[in-house]
Amino acid sequence: MIRWHRGLVLAALVALVSVTPPPAKAQARTWTVVAGGLTRDGSVWSNAFHPRGVDVTVGDVVEWQFAGFHNVAFAGGGKLPPLVVTQDKSAYLNPQVAFPVGSAEYDGQGYRNSGVPPEDPQVWASQQHRYRLRFTKPGTYVYTCIVHGPAMSGVVRVHPQGTPLPRDPAGALQQGLEEQRATLQAGQRALARLRPEARGGSVRIAMVGDGQRGYSLMRFTRTPLVVRRGTTVTWEIQDPFEIHTVTFVGTEKVPPFVIPQMQTGGPPKLLLNPKVAAPTPHREYAGSGYVNSGILVPLGAPGPRTYSLRFTRSGTYTYWCPIHAMLGMKGTIIVQ
Numbered sequence: 001m002i003r004w005h006r007g008l009v010l011a012a013l014v015a016l017v018s019v020t021p022p023p024a025k026a027q028a029r030t031w032t033v034v035a036g037g038l039t040r041d042g043s044v045w046s047n048a049f050h051p052r053g054v055d056v057t058v059g060d061v062v063e064w065q066f067a068g069f070h071n072v073a074f075a076g077g078g079k080l081p082p083l084v085v086t087q088d089k090s091a092y093l094n095p096q097v098a099f100p101v102g103s104a105e106y107d108g109q110g111y112r113n114s115g116v117p118p119e120d121p122q123v124w125a126s127q128q129h130r131y132r133l134r135f136t137k138p139g140t141y142v143y144t145c146i147v148h149g150p151a152m153s154g155v156v157r158v159h160p161q162g163t164p165l166p167r168d169p170a171g172a173l174q175q176g177l178e179e180q181r182a183t184l185q186a187g188q189r190a191l192a193r194l195r196p197e198a199r200g201g202s203v204r205i206a207m208v209g210d211g212q213r214g215y216s217l218m219r220f221t222r223t224p225l226v227v228r229r230g231t232t233v234t235w236e237i238q239d240p241f242e243i244h245t246v247t248f249v250g251t252e253k254v255p256p257f258v259i260p261q262m263q264t265g266g267p268p269k270l271l272l273n274p275k276v277a278a279p280t281p282h283r284e285y286a287g288s289g290y291v292n293s294g295i296l297v298p299l300g301a302p303g304p305r306t307y308s309l310r311f312t313r314s315g316t317y318t319y320w321c322p323i324h325a326m327l328g329m330k331g332t333i334i335v336q
C-alpha cells in the first residue's frame, strides 16, 4: 500500500509540474546608463552619468554606453587606483583605469573597471563603446569615473528580487536622456555667458565647469580676444572635472596628449606626452615658438590652476588645449 501511495504521489507531482508554469522567477533585465554626452560641435561636455542613480533588482545587468572619454570604476571595498602612474620619470595613464579589470559580475567586493573608449569623437557620438555588469547582491553601489574624479559619480541601487522599482528600463533611460539634455543645456547657457574679464592691464579667461550641473566647457572664449600690446592674459581653471593646457605651437603641429607605446604580449603603455604635460619657462609671448602652460588641474586637485603670459608683439595668435583639440578647444588672441 505504501509503495502504491508513493507511486501515486510521484505521478501526481509529475502531472503538476507538466501543467504549471515554472515558479515566478523575475526575468533579469538590462538597464542603460549613458556616461557623459557632448554637443555636436564638441563645445559642451557632460561629466555626469545619466541617470545618476538607477534602481535594479538582483540578477539585473547595467550597461553603460560611453558618450565621451570616461570610465566606470567600482572600488569594491578598496581604494580606487590613481589616474596616472609614473615609471622612470615618465607619466602614464594607469592601465588599471584605461583597460577593463574584473569579472562581469559584481557583489560589492573587488575592483571592477570598464576601461576607457578610444579617443575618437565619432565613437563617443555613436556610443558604440559599452560596458556591462551583472549585480548579484542587494546593496547601494557608488561608482566613479576616475578620469574626471569624484565629482563624476553615479550609483546603482540593487534591490532584492520582487521589489517594486520606481522605473522600468525604458523609463530609466528616458530619465537619463532628460538629465543629459538638462546638463548640456545648462552648459550651453554658460557658454553663451562666457566672457573674458578685463581688469586694469590684464585679462582673465576662465575655463569653466559646474560640478552640480555636471558639465565642462571645451572652449576658452567664444570669439577672438582683442588686447593691447603689453597686456597680461591669465587663464584660470574653474572646473571640478577637467585638466587643460594653454599651448601656442608656433610652426609645429598640435602634439598628441597620449602616445601609445606598443608592448609585446600586452596592452600598449599610454605615455602622457611630456611636451604637453610639462610647462615651458615662458612668461611672455613674442609671437612665435612653442609656449606651453603644462597641465592645469581641476578645482580641488593639487597643482597649478592658472597660467599667465604677457603679449609683447602685435599679431593674431591661435592657441590650443592639445588634450581637447579633437573637440575644437582652441582660442584666438589678437594683439594690437
Ligand SMILES: [Cu+2]
Pocket: 242, 243, 244, 245, 321, 322, 323, 324, 329
Ligand atoms: Cu582641455
